[in-house]
Amino acid sequence: MGKWALWGAAGVVGQSVAAALRSQGKPYRVVGRSLGGLKATFGDDPLAEQVTWNPEDAASVRAAVRGVDTLIYLVGVPYQDFRLHPLLMQRTLEAAIAEGVERLVLIGTVYPYGHARTTPVREDHPREPHTFKGRMRKEQEDLVLAADAAGRIRGTILRLPDFYGPGVDKSFLYSAFQAALQGNTANLVGPIDVPHEFVFVPDVGPVVLSLANEPKAYGRFWNLAGAGSTTQRALVERIFQEAGRTPRFRVASKLMLRLLGLGNPFMRELVEMHYLLTHPVLMDDSALRGLLGTVHKTSYEEGIRRTLREMGQTQRSA
Structure with a gap:
């Protein structure tokens, strides 16, 4: 080509x-x-x-x-x-x-x-x-x-x-990576126990x-x-575990998204697609x-390790 x-x-x-x-x-x-x-x-x-x-x-x-x-x-x-x-x-x-x-x-x-x-x-x-x-x-x-x-x-x-991955800030998991690295509380959009x-x-x-x-x-x-197939909860717990921290997170419901959307256009628009969290498309x-023939897929465990490592390096050099 x-x-x-x-x-x-x-x-x-x-x-x-x-x-x-x-x-x-x-x-x-x-x-x-x-x-x-x-x-x-x-x-x-x-x-x-x-x-x-x-x-x-x-x-x-x-x-x-x-x-x-x-x-x-x-x-x-x-x-x-x-x-x-x-x-x-x-x-x-x-x-x-x-x-x-x-x-x-x-x-x-x-x-x-x-x-x-x-x-x-x-x-x-x-x-x-x-x-x-x-x-x-x-x-x-x-x-x-x-x-x-x-x-x-x-x-x-x-x-x-x-x-998800290094530098992916528009991901449901991004807040968890940040929180795990910094010792903060992750902000998630629920439900977090549905297959994803x-x-x-x-x-x-x-x-x-x-x-x-x-x-x-x-x-x-x-x-x-x-x-x-996994769940947000399983991945977030793994992210905190890999970072050596106890998982800390808060979960926003669809109603909370509506309330947040009163002042945040992105949150307001996210409400329409909330069905993907309650009735996921796998x-x-x-x-x-x-x-x-071959489609390589990095395991969640390895992907989480690599993301934490590269995000950590970026934060240290900033």
């Missing part, structure tokens, strides 16, 4: 994909809205070409994608602006097709499935999102699948569960590259499950493993 572009690269999953490309010595382009942010994250990597885009300017979008063969789409939007997901995807697809990009891989979520009818959920599960955020994510997916079906670009989607799954972010990059390089991957979506990724 030729030139890779990580579209919305500065997030933790983008950094994982970049690390996988770097390990293979492949040059790549990182695309974001802020050149300063890109330089702060990728400025030390000679393989990374830093390019900005303005999604409101079609010429800017085309310039950012020009010369690219494979586009990994990782663009995030604020939780209160999910209406932007299909709009930004449409603009990116139009530019990518106009510039002759061959392949696009969308990093997606479980939101389009809606309420789980089965446990675990396979890719043939209906996509019937009952939330606004789920509908926006489904519209985004449909754009990719329609462009592939029309032969305009090869497109595929990789669905991720919740994730998490993927260790450094594991994602190699899977994305393998999927993008597999011709049979395109025209559909794929699940990537976590390292097994994914079956046997199809992905059948396609790729």
